[in-house]
Amino acid sequence: MKPKVILYSRLPDDLLERLEKNCDVQQYDLESSSEPDFSHDLREVEGIIGSGLKVDRELLNHAHKLKVVTNISVGYNNLDIDELTKRGIMATNTPDVLTDTTADTVFGLLLSTARRIPELDHYVKSGQWKDKITEDLFGVDVHHKNLGIIGMGRIGRAIAERAHYGFKMNILYYNRSRNTSAEKELNAEYASMDSLLAQSDFVCVMAPLVPETVNLIGKREFRLMKKSAIFINGSRGALVNEDELIEALENREILAAGLDVYREEPLNLESPLRHLKNVVTLPHLGSATTETRYKMANLAVENLLKGLKGETPPSLINHDVLKLSEWNR
Numbered sequence: 001m002k003p004k005v006i007l008y009s010r011l012p013d014d015l016l017e018r019l020e021k022n023c024d025v026q027q028y029d030l031e032s033s034s035e036p037d038f039s040h041d042l043r044e045v046e047g048i049i050g051s052g053l054k055v056d057r058e059l060l061n062h063a064h065k066l067k068v069v070t071n072i073s074v075g076y077n078n079l080d081i082d083e084l085t086k087r088g089i090m091a092t093n094t095p096d097v098l099t100d101t102t103a104d105t106v107f108g109l110l111l112s113t114a115r116r117i118p119e120l121d122h123y124v125k126s127g128q129w130k131d132k133i134t135e136d137l138f139g140v141d142v143h144h145k146n147l148g149i150i151g152m153g154r155i156g157r158a159i160a161e162r163a164h165y166g167f168k169m170n171i172l173y174y175n176r177s178r179n180t181s182a183e184k185e186l187n188a189e190y191a192s193m194d195s196l197l198a199q200s201d202f203v204c205v206m207a208p209l210v211p212e213t214v215n216l217i218g219k220r221e222f223r224l225m226k227k228s229a230i231f232i233n234g235s236r237g238a239l240v241n242e243d244e245l246i247e248a249l250e251n252r253e254i255l256a257a258g259l260d261v262y263r264e265e266p267l268n269l270e271s272p273l274r275h276l277k278n279v280v281t282l283p284h285l286g287s288a289t290t291e292t293r294y295k296m297a298n299l300a301v302e303n304l305l306k307g308l309k310g311e312t313p314p315s316l317i318n319h320d321v322l323k324l325s326e327w328n329r
């Protein structure tokens with residue numbers, strides 16, 4: 001009998017076919033932004049694959065046969081890793097394949113915000129360009145400026161490469177641990193958070209969402225930034241106190257912000273972020289190119305099938321789970 005699997009994200013046809021060849025696939029409401037209720041299916045399920053589903057103790061209490069939970073994303077703040085490990089369930093994600101694409105998006109956001117590209121696009125298309133352009137439409141330079149990166153992981157490093165080689169920027173970074181290769185190769189300077197905030201022209205948050213990073217950036221941090229600073233968030237909305245960001249933008253304590261992620265997604269229709277001229281927004285699509293989303297889905301399917309066979313998936317998160325299963329043998 002094929003193992004039962006829950007799929008709650010869209011997969012390219014050939015990957016769905018591969019999954020269906022090996023598993024009994026139960027697909028869920030793919031279009032809805034609300035989480036599907038599949039509690040009645042959990043009892044028999046051995047694998048879960050998709051993006052963003054909250055997998056916590058409550059869900060796991062219904063899933064006694066579960067072996068693998070496969071995120072189609074690099075972030076895994078939706079998974080209770082300790083609980084999964086305790087229960088001997090493998091958790092996997094999709095690192096590396098999305099690094100360059102996400103760094104491209106973040107850099108695009110940075111350029112769009114500094115040079116006000118979406119606003120100026122609207123200016124032309126709405127017929128406002130009737131005469132010579134005036135100073136009120138000018139942006140600020142990116143090249144040779146100071147870029148502060150909070151979270152120098154794979155994506156942070158890829159952003160730093162673009163900034164260093166392409167834009168001759170000076171890189172400051174704050175991270176849990178030193179990234180000596182970025183220091184050597186990109187001339188990146190390790191700084192305390194406060195010093196990074198005070199010196200940077202662009203502050204870019206790329207840290208993972210864990211309990212210690214919730215509200216990492218708020219009123220105090222915005223006040224430490226330059227009044228000319230541009231703030232970029234390409235990681236997770238919860239790292240930033242969004243009300244305090246809005247206040248900082250409205251009061252011009254910072255110049256502007258470029259955002260791919262929000263507290264609430266999709267962004268609440270009432271959010272002032274929708275109306276602020278000094279904000280550029282994207283709908284959480286850092287990794288969303290056809291090529292990269294295919295690679296992510298492919299890696300996720302590979303992770304799932306390997307895990308279901310009892311083999312080690314290529315991007316296993318909780319390696320302790322292997323020790324546990326050896327002990328149980």
Ligand code: 8YV
Binds near residue numbers: 051073074075076288
């Ligand atoms: C995901 C992301 O694709 O990988 C991540 O952590 O943020 C994106 O690349 C996104 O979470 C899917 O909705």
